[in-house]
Amino acid sequence: MxxxxxxxxxxxxxxxxxxxxxxxxxxxxxxxxxxxxxxxxxxxxxxxxxxxxxxxxxxxxxxGPSRGERLSQMRKEAFQIMAVLKAFHPRLVGSVWRGTAHRNSDIDVITFSSDHNAVLDSLVRGSFRVVRAEWCSVTKRGRKESSFHIYFVLSSGNKVEVVVRSPEKMSFLGKCEIYGDVVRGLSYSQLQRVLKGNPLQRFVPT
Structure with missing residues (x-):
């Protein structure tokens, strides 16, 4: 009881x-x-x-049903962004990767490069209108880690955050603070397969 x-x-x-x-x-x-x-x-x-x-x-x-439509659209938009950033090994993470996105969700993409300006320039050349870009620092396991964050808004109104991390972090898979599992995300080719096979596929622990 x-x-x-x-x-x-x-x-x-x-x-x-x-x-x-x-x-x-x-x-x-x-x-x-x-x-x-x-x-x-x-x-x-x-x-x-x-x-x-x-x-x-x-x-x-x-x-309701509009949620699935929004997720499909956001994944397609993420795919277009990742195509522009293909040279930087992009990975889709966050709720759009998980399949749990809602109307206030952002599109989150992680990239890897020793030159954050190269990522920024690629987005500008891709006609994405960057509204803010800044360095952010967090402390994990007693160690300070920095990454470059780029923010922009798509014509659909969906917000995007692209994070630039050191290439040394490419093989590191962090632990999800929400679900407790490993944050694997989706690579460009993996997202392409999801869009072709099941655009609403979920990636959450059962």
Whole structure:
């Protein structure tokens, strides 16, 4: 009985956190969970995966069939971007890779180059209108890591973030903070196969 009650409370917090993320009131899972728990007067915190599951349900409920159409479009747009960046070994990651994208999702692409300006120039030559480009640093396992981030908006209104990492990081597969699995993403050729075979294919742990 106690386990059922605990599970119910976790789901309430997860649902509230997911709603905060879906409506863009919060951008990060950690902050969304803390705010949701505070709003509901609870101390229990769900896992990121539990929040992601609720977020997926909310998106499905609110967007219906248009959600699949949007995902297919975003993957096609990602493919076009990756074609321009083919020399930099692009990989599609994030919710568009996972197949869990919703109306507020961005297209996330990782590239690898020792010259971030070369990636930036390729996008400009490809007629993508860059709105911002900057260095970002994060600390992982006590080590500071930097990468170059390029932001632009497509004619469809979809937002894109292209990250430029050192070529040394090409073989490194990071751990997903949401699902806990390895972030493999999709290469240009892999995305091409997905678009031909099953444009709505999902890549989430079962």
């Amino acid at each position: 106690e386990n059922n009650r605990s599970a119910g409370l976790r789901r309430r917090v997860a649902r509230e956190a997911a709603l905060l993320l879906y409506t863009s009131q919060e951008k990060e899972y950690k902050q969304a969970k803390s705010r949701a728990a505070q709003t509901l007067g609870m101390r229990i915190l769900p896992s990121n995966a539990e929040v992601a599951e609720e977020l997926d349900e909310i998106a499905e409920e609110r967007e």
